[in-house]
Amino acid sequence: MTGISTPDFGPENDYEKGIGDDKIPAELAGDSEAEGSDCIRSIRSDASLGSTCRATRRNPKETSVRRSDEDLMLSVKEGNSTAFETLTKRHYTNTLNFIYRFVNNRMLAEDLCQETFLRLWRSAPTYQPLAKFTTFLYHIAKNVCLKQIAKDQRTPYTSSLEAPVPNDSGGDYNLSEEIADNRYLPEETTIAREADEAIQSAIGDLSDEHRLVFVLTELQGLSYQEVAEIARCPVGTVASRKNAAVRQLQRRLYKHLNS
Incomplete structure (x- = not known):
């Protein structure tokens, strides 16, 4: 498969190299950055991992007047904090869900999601x-x-049974409490738990590149084209990494099932 070139996003790259507030226009610096941080914290407190397991549904009545993400970001570039708040509300939970699936630690995912939107705010000028x-x-x-x-240094990709787990209604529950529920047969619960732990462990053993592609395509539902732009590699490379990840997971899980 022939790969494609991907765009150079520039802004985030510049930020990664150390461009800070000195490159942020006056209207985005100082008190305005604090305002952006307050906005992120407010939205973070309302975010739910469980609500992002499915794609966010739009209200048909709002579609015709809905401003595009790109248009909103250009407004943020001009110092519009209201546009930034709209973008954050629109994408915070989906971004949180992606990060959670990548690091498998809720508290860490929330911190990293807040950091992501802070970097988005700082990247706006360029x-x-x-x-x-x-x-x-x-x-x-x-x-x-x-x-x-x-x-x-690549901490283990594991989760505790006591850690909150998102459910379909948008809330959390403790797996350990559910295991104790007498509606669940011990044998079935043990098998399900072992299978989940095997899957989590197998995903955690993937390389960063393979895990990124697997999470974005299989769990986030992004296209190869979108993943190629995010990973900054050809579409063909995305496909090969996806296939390699699936093969590795199949081998690991086959060994688990036959052990």
Whole structure:
């Protein structure tokens, strides 16, 4: 498969190289940045991991007047904090869900999601709509996740039974409490728990590149084209990484089922 070139997003790249408030226009610096942080914290408190397991549904009545993400981001570039709040509300929970699936730690995911939107705010002055806004946003989130993984030296991709788990209604429950529920047979619960742990462990053993592609395509439902732009690699590379990830997971899970 022939690969394609991907756009150079520039803004986030510049920020990663150390461009700080000195490159932010006056209307985005100082008190305005604090305002952006307050907005993120407010939305973070209302965010729910469980509500993002499915794609967000839009109200048909709002579709005709809904401003595009790219248009909103250009307004943010001009110092419009209301546009930033709209973007954050629109994409915070989906971004949180992506990060959670990548790091498998809710508290860490919430911190990294807040960091992602803070970086989005700081990147606004040099933003150019060269690709979909979500591609730009996930690129920032990816960098935040990879830096955290490098910092933690690849901590195990595991979760505690006591940790909150998102459910379909948007709330949380403790798996340990559900295991204790007498409606569940011990044997079935044990099998399900072991299978889940095997899957989590197998995903955690994937390389960063393979895990990124697997999570974005299989769990987030993004196209190969979108993932290629986020990962900054050809579509063919995305396909090969996806296939390699699936093969590795199949081998790991086959060994588990036959052990």
